[in-house]
Amino acid sequence: MKKKDTTQRILDAAEALFAEKGVSNTSLREITSRAGVNLASVNYHFGSKLGLVEAVLKRRLDPLNKERLKRLQAIKREADSTGKAPSVRAIMQAIFEPILIMVDTQAFIRIIARSMTDPDETVKNVFLREIGPVFRLMFSLLMRALPHVPKDVLFWRVQFALGAMGHSLWAIGRVKMVPEGVDASISRDRLLELWLDFCTEGLENP
Amino acid sequence: MKKKDTTQRILDAAEALFAEKGVSNTSLREITSRAGVNLASVNYHFGSKLGLVEAVLKRRLDPLNKERLKRLQAIKREADSTGKAPSVRAIMQAIFEPILIMVDTQAFIRIIARSMTDPDETVKNVFLREIGPVFRLMFSLLMRALPHVPKDVLFWRVQFALGAMGHSLWAIGRVKMVPEGVDASISRDRLLELWLDFCTEGLENP
DNA sequence: GTAATAAACAAACATTTGTTTAAAATGTTT
DNA sequence: AAACATTTTAAACAAATGTTTGTTTATTAC
Numbered sequence: 001m002k003k004k005d006t007t008q009r010i011l012d013a014a015e016a017l018f019a020e021k022g023v024s025n026t027s028l029r030e031i032t033s034r035a036g037v038n039l040a041s042v043n044y045h046f047g048s049k050l051g052l053v054e055a056v057l058k059r060r061l062d063p064l065n066k067e068r069l070k071r072l073q074a075i076k077r078e079a080d081s082t083g084k085a086p087s088v089r090a091i092m093q094a095i096f097e098p099i100l101i102m103v104d105t106q107a108f109i110r111i112i113a114r115s116m117t118d119p120d121e122t123v124k125n126v127f128l129r130e131i132g133p134v135f136r137l138m139f140s141l142l143m144r145a146l147p148h149v150p151k152d153v154l155f156w157r158v159q160f161a162l163g164a165m166g167h168s169l170w171a172i173g174r175v176k177m178v179p180e181g182v183d184a185s186i187s188r189d190r191l192l193e194l195w196l197d198f199c200t201e202g203l204e205n206p
Numbered sequence: 207m208k209k210k211d212t213t214q215r216i217l218d219a220a221e222a223l224f225a226e227k228g229v230s231n232t233s234l235r236e237i238t239s240r241a242g243v244n245l246a247s248v249n250y251h252f253g254s255k256l257g258l259v260e261a262v263l264k265r266r267l268d269p270l271n272k273e274r275l276k277r278l279q280a281i282k283r284e285a286d287s288t289g290k291a292p293s294v295r296a297i298m299q300a301i302f303e304p305i306l307i308m309v310d311t312q313a314f315i316r317i318i319a320r321s322m323t324d325p326d327e328t329v330k331n332v333f334l335r336e337i338g339p340v341f342r343l344m345f346s347l348l349m350r351a352l353p354h355v356p357k358d359v360l361f362w363r364v365q366f367a368l369g370a371m372g373h374s375l376w377a378i379g380r381v382k383m384v385p386e387g388v389d390a391s392i393s394r395d396r397l398l399e400l401w402l403d404f405c406t407e408g409l410e411n412p
Numbered sequence: 413g414t415a416a417t418a419a420a421c422a423a424a425c426a427t428t429t430g431t432t433t434a435a436a437a438t439g440t441t442t
Numbered sequence: 443a444a445a446c447a448t449t450t451t452a453a454a455c456a457a458a459t460g461t462t463t464g465t466t467t468a469t470t471a472c
Binding site: 037041 | 449450451452
């Protein structure tokens, strides 16, 4: 049984710690000691902490957004050929579901969720660069699905939907404030279902 | 014209910087130099950086949640006396609108928005402690407004609504990714209106 | 007016941070 | 086996961080 590649071990450790405490609250020494490698190997393999951050994010966001794009393009093809408007629910599902099917660890989920709101400039930039094409295609499809909704209104409704997604993904498993008699535990599939109900309704508002 | 109190100037400078770059990415030296006061005065007046963070948050969250609580209690009284179910829209409005009417600066908005998502433990703890009673009352009122929605489902719908609010407040004025032909600028009142439409619909889902 | 208290100040402190260096160890090729 | 390239290691580096110190200045109380 061969020891895992140093690069991988660093990425795994960094992902877990970034997810838990954020990028700027995680030191290279924490990462390397958790990974069981030498401190200097981060700079050797990734050039700098910044390079590591980018690598951690890209490892997940890249295949995730590829899958999203694939699904959205399928929806677009279908709409083009049949001439019918695409379904709002299907579009939103193409955004959320890939997160679930590509899950390895809980840290992965948090990395995605945190990418959306992290104050760190690096994180935000990588995230925006990666999601750009996905977002544009999603928006154009939603416009076709909801021709009666003004663009500017639709834009903010999409922001609401994405905010809801990010926050709930972040909250899952670590909700602090639960009212009496409520069971806040939830499966990821169920969360997807509830989210789709919620924001399909909100997006299709007349 | 007397110079502003040192404490106030520190709070103002810290709020602006925390809002812009997050707590852990802001040094005391940045804060004090922006405030035009001595470095040591933060520790003198607030004990520690942690104390300053708490003070910055409490200065805003305290009156905000007082106002929210006042409104929610009024809704409860009305429902109690008439025996009719409270309005979902009114409840959600009681959560969002106080943010708008109590606005001084843009930094204030961002402080609120960031409080909801900041990875920093201090921020999160202060935020949760402050919003606890508000959240509980809101939830119990929503249960009366929507008796047909199971508690557990309602809980996550509320998470969606809050996530949408936090994200959009954060995004306002600093949206990075805007599709062609969309005007992403929006007034706060308009945002409130759109948000209420969106999440009222989502919450009332059958 | 003088003593007591509070506030402001410059300087230094001990840590922690990301990064670099140079040597040792390991792996690969000739 | 020797030469070379790659990787790992321990040590040190400079810069930045929150905090503490001793002193000076301003304000308040008697």
